[in-house]
Amino acid sequence: MTQLSLKYKIAVGCFVLLLMIQYGLVPIYEWKTSALEHIQKLNRSLSRKKDLLNHVDDIQDRWQKAMKQLQETERYYQSGFADTQALQLGLQKKIEKICAETKVNVLNMDWLPVSEGDVIQAPVKLRIEAIPHLLFKILYELENDVFFYSIDIMRITARPNSETLTVELDISAYGVKNKPVNSQ
Amino acid sequence: MLRIHRDGSVEKASPEDIHNARVVIVGKKHYFETIKQFPFHKLKEIKSAVLLDQEAYTPFPTTRCYIRKLQQTGEGVRVNLWFISPEAVNMLEKQFLSLAIPETALLSFHSRQITQIYEIDLAGKYLLSWVGKIGDVQSLTSDNNELDGFRRAIGKDAMSCPVVRIAGLGDYAVFLSGIIQELSFKWVVSFVNFNLYSVALDPRQLKRGLLGMAGSFLLYMLLSVAIPYSVEKKLEKEDLAVSASSIELVEKQNQMDMAMKKQKILTDPIGAYNSKYILMTVLREVLPAEARVSLLTISDNRVEIRGTTPSATNLLTALSDTKGIQNAQFAAPVRKDNKTSQDTFVLSFGFTGKNLPQSPVPDGSQGIKD
Numbered sequence: 001m002t003q004l005s006l007k008y009k010i011a012v013g014c015f016v017l018l019l020m021i022q023y024g025l026v027p028i029y030e031w032k033t034s035a036l037e038h039i040q041k042l043n044r045s046l047s048r049k050k051d052l053l054n055h056v057d058d059i060q061d062r063w064q065k066a067m068k069q070l071q072e073t074e075r076y077y078q079s080g081f082a083d084t085q086a087l088q089l090g091l092q093k094k095i096e097k098i099c100a101e102t103k104v105n106v107l108n109m110d111w112l113p114v115s116e117g118d119v120i121q122a123p124v125k126l127r128i129e130a131i132p133h134l135l136f137k138i139l140y141e142l143e144n145d146v147f148f149y150s151i152d153i154m155r156i157t158a159r160p161n162s163e164t165l166t167v168e169l170d171i172s173a174y175g176v177k178n179k180p181v182n183s184q
Numbered sequence: 185m186l187r188i189h190r191d192g193s194v195e196k197a198s199p200e201d202i203h204n205a206r207v208v209i210v211g212k213k214h215y216f217e218t219i220k221q222f223p224f225h226k227l228k229e230i231k232s233a234v235l236l237d238q239e240a241y242t243p244f245p246t247t248r249c250y251i252r253k254l255q256q257t258g259e260g261v262r263v264n265l266w267f268i269s270p271e272a273v274n275m276l277e278k279q280f281l282s283l284a285i286p287e288t289a290l291l292s293f294h295s296r297q298i299t300q301i302y303e304i305d306l307a308g309k310y311l312l313s314w315v316g317k318i319g320d321v322q323s324l325t326s327d328n329n330e331l332d333g334f335r336r337a338i339g340k341d342a343m344s345c346p347v348v349r350i351a352g353l354g355d356y357a358v359f360l361s362g363i364i365q366e367l368s369f370k371w372v373v374s375f376v377n378f379n380l381y382s383v384a385l386d387p388r389q390l391k392r393g394l395l396g397m398a399g400s401f402l403l404y405m406l407l408s409v410a411i412p413y414s415v416e417k418k419l420e421k422e423d424l425a426v427s428a429s430s431i432e433l434v435e436k437q438n439q440m441d442m443a444m445k446k447q448k449i450l451t452d453p454i455g456a457y458n459s460k461y462i463l464m465t466v467l468r469e470v471l472p473a474e475a476r477v478s479l480l481t482i483s484d485n486r487v488e489i490r491g492t493t494p495s496a497t498n499l500l501t502a503l504s505d506t507k508g509i510q511n512a513q514f515a516a517p518v519r520k521d522n523k524t525s526q527d528t529f530v531l532s533f534g535f536t537g538k539n540l541p542q543s544p545v546p547d548g549s550q551g552i553k554d
Contacts, residue, residue, distance in 0.1 A: 025405075028405065028408075028409060031409075032408060032409065032412055035412040035413065035416050036412060038416055039412060039415055039416050039419060042416070042419040042420065042423050043419065045423055046419065046422060046423050046426060048434075048437075049423070049426045049427065049430040049433075049434060050426060052430050052433040052434060052437055053426070053429065053430050053433065056433065059433055059436055059437060059440075060436070062440060063436045063437075063439065063440050066439075066440045066443045066444060066447070067439075067443060069443075069447060070443045070446060070447050070450075073447055073450045073451055073454075074450065076450075076454060077450060118446075118449055119449055119450065119453060121453075132468075135464075136461065136464060136465070139460055139461040139464060140461045143459050143460070143461050148453070148454055148457075150453070150457050151460045151482075152483075152484065153481075153482065153483045153484075154460055154480075154481070154482040155479070155480070155481045155482075156477070156479070156480040156481075157478070157479055158476070158477055158478050158479070160478075174453065176450070
């Protein structure tokens with residue numbers, strides 16, 4: 001068997017060292033980092049669960065309270081609609097009903113773009129002719145409905161020597177996509 | 185080369201003993217000693233200057249020079265210089281770490297700021313060393329005792345100073361050993377002999393060292409893997425045990441968190457909304473009966489009114505005094521109509537519905553339906 005030269009030994013040694021780093025040290029360090037992260041996560045989870053176990057009655061009370069509050073708030077939002085246009089259609093019907101009851105003349109109504117997100121805002125632009133007393137009534141009926149409606153923009157124009165006002169209103173209906181949380 | 189033991193006994197040393205010696209006393213014949221004044225204070229700068237222009241300071245070229253600061257004045261610094269001979273330097277370079285002190289420098293540590301002459305009689309060879317008040321040293325070796333000549337050579341400071349006489353190698357060794365034992369680190373720091381490359385590369389030791397290093401590294405790696413692994417497994421086991429009893433509570437807590445998040449999303453638009461009905465009711469109360477509004481625009485929380493009124497200033501004052509109305513101001517100059525004596529105005533203001541006064545329900549309205 002031939003004797004290896006020193007240079008050859010050093011080269012082989014360096015190569016073996018690189019292989020050890022690539023396939024030994026680096027994976028070990030990667031595993032260690034993920035293990036430490038997992039330990040931190042487990043620690044947090046454990047302390048949270050232990051804390052919950054120490055406050056069982058408190059959790060039950062808080063849960064009932066939170067669900068009740070949420071239900072009360074959700075009451076103001078429409079849900080269970082097929083699509084966002086259904087919200088606008090509902091709003092249009094609501095306005096037409098109020099206007100019919102108050103005998104207010106609707107000049108026109110446009111559907112404006114609907115917002116995206118968890119809470120959907122479905123606005124319509126309404127143009128009516130009304131005497132001041134009826135305008136107050138329409139505003140009151142909209143703002144005191146079981147559902148939440150907002151009047152975003154209002155523009156009232158009064159013509160000289162006329163009791164009738166021309167009113168432009170941007171009115172929004174609101175809805176939630178997700179099914180409401182039920183208390184148990 | 186002699187070896188002095190702690191008890192002062194002296195014996196001949198072998199060349200191997202130099203590796204183990206912690207303190208090396210360099211004999212007078214192996215160095216050149218002088219006192220100089222330099223215009224700068226830093227020892228590093230003095231050393232650079234001395235080694236750069238050795239011919240001006242020493243009779244032989246050398247790589248080793250010890251410097252001891254004696255006195256610092258505004259003009260510069262006075263130093264004692266010891267230039268070690270190349271033969272002695274070769275010997276010292278075999279050591280890794282030690283103290284290498286010229287023997288006359290060692291005597292200056294004994295005098296403790298008293299001017300003295302040391303007369304060392306080593307079997308017919310004399311070493312005469314004068315130590316001044318500030319620790320400055322000048323010395324001479326001769327075959328005869330030339331104390332008087334030495335006194336004259338040094339000057340008036342040496343003329344009447346006391347003489348410490350030591351005779352024989354044994355007494356001298358005990359004397360030096362006593363000084364060494366009383367040395368403080370502060371005094372000898374300038375005489376540290378450190379040679380990084382003095383350690384001989386022994387293949388066996390190198391192999392042992394490398395194996396030790398590899399072993400320590402493997403142990404470290406093993407522990408750094410084993411400890412997180414065991415902790416992780418222990419926590420997983422504990423988590424599993426706790427999860428079984430807390431699953432319902434965790435679900436409830438998650439539902440609560442989600443509910444609170446959703447609650448916030450839902451209450452934000454309602455909370456931020458300001459009632460236009462209440463605002464209109466307030467405006468009806470504030471505007472005088474004679475006022476006529478031609479255009480009223482409400483966008484979010486901003487209102488702009490155009491119209492005529494007997495006094496625009498009074499109207500602005502009334503609006504400003506109303507709770508819930510802020511920043512009421514004229515958006516255009518007020519004009520007076522001479523025919524009707526009315527002010528034509530453009531007013532703008534902001535409002536907060538929650539602060540506006542409560543409004544009555546209009547006639548014929550159903551109110552909040554259930």
